[in-house]
Amino acid sequence: MGNSSSMLTQYDIEEVQGHCNHAFSQQEIVSLYQRFCQLDRSSGGFISADEFLSVPEFAVNPLAQRLLRTVDGLNFKEFVAFLSAFSPRATLQQKIEFIFKLYDSDGKGSVSYKDILDVLRDLTGHFISEEQREQVLKQVLEEAGYRKDSSLVFADFVKILGNPGLKMEVEVPVD
Amino acid sequence: MSDPGKLNTSSSELDLDRPNIEDYLPSGTSIHEPHGQLRLRDLLDISPTLTEAAGAIIDDSFTRCFKSNPPEPWNWNVYLFPLWCCGVVVRYGILFPVRVIVLAIGWIIFLSAYIPVHVLLKGHDKLRKKIERYLVELICSFFVASWTGVVKYHGPRPSMRPKQVFVSNHTSMIDFIVLEQMTPFAVIMQKHPGWVGLLQSTILDSLGCIWFNRSEAKDRETVAKKLRDHVQGSDNNPLLIFPEGTCVNNHYTVMFKKGAFELGCTVCPIAVKYNKIFVDAFWNSRKQSFTMHLLQLMTSWAVVCDVWYLEPQTLRPGETAIEFAERVRDIISVRAGLKMVPWDGYLKYSRPSPKHREQKQQSFAETILRRLEEQ
Numbered sequence: 001m002g003n004s005s006s007m008l009t010q011y012d013i014e015e016v017q018g019h020c021n022h023a024f025s026q027q028e029i030v031s032l033y034q035r036f037c038q039l040d041r042s043s044g045g046f047i048s049a050d051e052f053l054s055v056p057e058f059a060v061n062p063l064a065q066r067l068l069r070t071v072d073g074l075n076f077k078e079f080v081a082f083l084s085a086f087s088p089r090a091t092l093q094q095k096i097e098f099i100f101k102l103y104d105s106d107g108k109g110s111v112s113y114k115d116i117l118d119v120l121r122d123l124t125g126h127f128i129s130e131e132q133r134e135q136v137l138k139q140v141l142e143e144a145g146y147r148k149d150s151s152l153v154f155a156d157f158v159k160i161l162g163n164p165g166l167k168m169e170v171e172v173p174v175d
Numbered sequence: 176m177s178d179p180g181k182l183n184t185s186s187s188e189l190d191l192d193r194p195n196i197e198d199y200l201p202s203g204t205s206i207h208e209p210h211g212q213l214r215l216r217d218l219l220d221i222s223p224t225l226t227e228a229a230g231a232i233i234d235d236s237f238t239r240c241f242k243s244n245p246p247e248p249w250n251w252n253v254y255l256f257p258l259w260c261c262g263v264v265v266r267y268g269i270l271f272p273v274r275v276i277v278l279a280i281g282w283i284i285f286l287s288a289y290i291p292v293h294v295l296l297k298g299h300d301k302l303r304k305k306i307e308r309y310l311v312e313l314i315c316s317f318f319v320a321s322w323t324g325v326v327k328y329h330g331p332r333p334s335m336r337p338k339q340v341f342v343s344n345h346t347s348m349i350d351f352i353v354l355e356q357m358t359p360f361a362v363i364m365q366k367h368p369g370w371v372g373l374l375q376s377t378i379l380d381s382l383g384c385i386w387f388n389r390s391e392a393k394d395r396e397t398v399a400k401k402l403r404d405h406v407q408g409s410d411n412n413p414l415l416i417f418p419e420g421t422c423v424n425n426h427y428t429v430m431f432k433k434g435a436f437e438l439g440c441t442v443c444p445i446a447v448k449y450n451k452i453f454v455d456a457f458w459n460s461r462k463q464s465f466t467m468h469l470l471q472l473m474t475s476w477a478v479v480c481d482v483w484y485l486e487p488q489t490l491r492p493g494e495t496a497i498e499f500a501e502r503v504r505d506i507i508s509v510r511a512g513l514k515m516v517p518w519d520g521y522l523k524y525s526r527p528s529p530k531h532r533e534q535k536q537q538s539f540a541e542t543i544l545r546r547l548e549e550q
Contacts, residue, residue, distance in 0.1 A: 035233060038242070041461070055238060056522045057231035060531040062539075063224050071232075086229040099221060120218060125536030128544065136543060137218065144215040160216050168222040170229045 008033050019077050023084035023094075028172040032083070036076050046073045062122050066102060086170040093158070095166045100157045110151035113137065213546040224535075236516045240427040241523065243459045246451045262476075271474050274321040281317025285310055293381065301410075307381050308359035308412065315356040318349075322472040326353055330484035333358050333443060337409045339487065342435050343445040344507050345417035346425040347458035348465060349472070350447055353480060360415035361405065363398070365389055371465055383411050389420075389524060399434055406440050415445075418500060421520035424457040425449050428513045429520040431504045437496040443487040444503050446511040450479035483510050 013026050024032065039047045039055070049072040053059045061067075071082055084090055085098035103111040103119055120133050128136075138148055144160065146152070152160075250259035289310050296303035319326065333341060341360065343350060348371075351362050361383035366372060375386065383405065387398045405411050418431035425448065436442060449456040454475035458468045472478055485506055490499050508515050519527075 032233070038238065039232075052232070053526060055231050055235045056518055056527045056531075057235040057237060058228055060527050060535070061224060061228040061231065062532055062536050063221065063228055064532075067225075067228055083229060083233065086226065086233075095222070099219070099225070102221070102225075103219075116218065119221065123221070123224065123536060124540040124543065125533055127533075127537045127540035132544070136213065136547060139547075140213055140215040140218055143212075146215070157219070160219055166220065166222045168226050168229075170226060170233055173234050 016077050016080050020081045020084040020087075023087035023089050024080065024172065027174045028087075029080060031172050031174050032080055033076060036079055046075050047079070048072065062125070063102070063119075066105075066119070066122060069105075070102070083170075086168060088169050088171075090169075092162065092165055095168045096157050096161050097154065098168075099161065099166075100154050110153050111157070112151045113141070113148050116152075211546070212549075213543065217546075218543075236427075237429075237518045237522060240423050240429055240516055240518070240520075241459065241461070242424055243455055243457055243462065244424060244426065244451065245455045246453065266474050266476065270323075270476075274323070274473050278317060278321040281314055281321070285314040285317070289378070304381075304410075311378065311382060312356060312359060315352045318352045319356050319478075322349075322469075322475070323477040324353065325477050325479045326356070326482060327480075328357060328482045328484070333413060333484060335413060336441075338406060338439070339441040339443055340406060340414045340416055340435055340438060341443045341445055342416050342418050342431070342503060342507075343447055344425075344428050344511060344513065345419045345422050346447065346449060347422055347456050347468065349456065349458070349469075349478070350417070351415070353447065353482065354415060354445065357482075359412050361385070361412040362415045363387065363402065363417075367465070369466075385414075389521070395434075402434065403438055406438050418504075419520045421523055422458050422460060423520065424455075424459075425511075426513060427516050428504055428508045429516055429518050431500040432519075433496040433500050436490070436500045436503070439490075441487045441489050442499070442503055444485040444507045444510075446481075446483040446485060446507045448481050448511040448513075450481070452479060453477050456480065481511075485510060 008030060013029050016029050017024065017026065036047065037043075039051050041051055041054075042048070049068045052068060052071065053064070058064055071079070074082060085094050100111065101107075103115050105115060105118070117133060117137060120137065121130075124133065141148060141150075146156075250256045289307065292303055292306050292310070296306070318324075341354075343354065348364075351360075351364070354360060355362075359382060362379070363385040364375065364379075364387070366375060366386040366388055375384065385398065385401045385405065388394050402414070402416075405414055416435040418433075418435050419429050420432050421429070423429055454472060454477075456472070456478055458465065463471070488499070488503055488506070490496070494502070504515060507513070
């Protein structure tokens, strides 16, 4: 399956489906494979950062570089697992987990003030000064009952983002 | 990338069950719901941006423009397959050699007439140009015959008038041949290597064609000047420009470059639509060389296409060159049944400029600052 042939066997599809916890239907996985092969122009079995950035809609996204850290060089199975958070069948827990992992850049299981500031910087660029960013962040953290030096864990994210839920869904076009 | 609110996708008979392009375009509105006190949740909730990114990964309107869509295979059962095999034998064994011979004859006739005329009539420019134009039209007809081109021309034939340029959508280099068959256009093209480049520097040069090089940045000014000079000249062949700047798969149109629309001339739109019934005429330059593309055309049954010469347009008062370009693109897209996408064709070769990302950053930043002030 990891080679350049664009034929997926039923066994391959089921394996991928299992790996992503049935977030996608078999037809969607076939569509995703066609898309994967389309993006993987060098047929290396994975999509490189360069190939991702050749999609202009992705390249203009402020979080593109951050996402590339996770998605660069994934094979198809992992690619589908990565996208599974965006399936309508994904649970709220999975979506929050995706966001948490994006913030938690060192993978230690906690998100610090600096991590949130980094993401905020990606999102706002040079249109807000660093001081203003820090001021805003300190203000909302305090309002939510946290201190500047407190780290947020996954449970905190669930509490903050859990109500009233997240809208984070993409539809996979099926021919 | 202009404001998506300004463009309306043309209605099209094709692909009605494709996801609506508007859904995949980054929205121009700010990412977060404005108003109300700014809370931690508003900063942590990056789901809209992530959704856009994931949407782009899964399907994006730009890549769709360059996807080859070969005709549906129909040889999938017991009695159709042998029929198809006979077809292959006929196409490769009979049609292809005949076509190669036809093309060879065409070239012999052309060269044996062109070279003497070019050399001997050096002094009589007007006569020489007239004969050369006719000869180029002839060789183009031979080319079209060599793929059994079935071209239907609609609309009034272009008349030779000064101060007018022709623009067309672009699917393959054969667009030029198909159009040249009818009218001796001077075209502006990317300079190619190989035998195509040789043809460009010799024969096409005599038509008054203009060359550019995409990879050279300063090239644009020199080319713009050449364009202006050409349209001012009264004896020059009418100029044909493909404002998309690259080959697109004949289901979509990408944004037109404004160069053709700021020359102060009438712009005559031409729409070209290929029928995929026998072969897909889209030249996917990433996948095939032009030679392979021609061979593919020559081993198929026929190349069927429609060419519409549309009503000439002029710049309206108060209209910018870009708006004019988009208006003409809309006219062409509607006529040929193509969908419009808001991307620059050159993104095939380069990354989008950071200003698009900055636009999003700016809009988000402004929302935050505004809500801060409201508190």
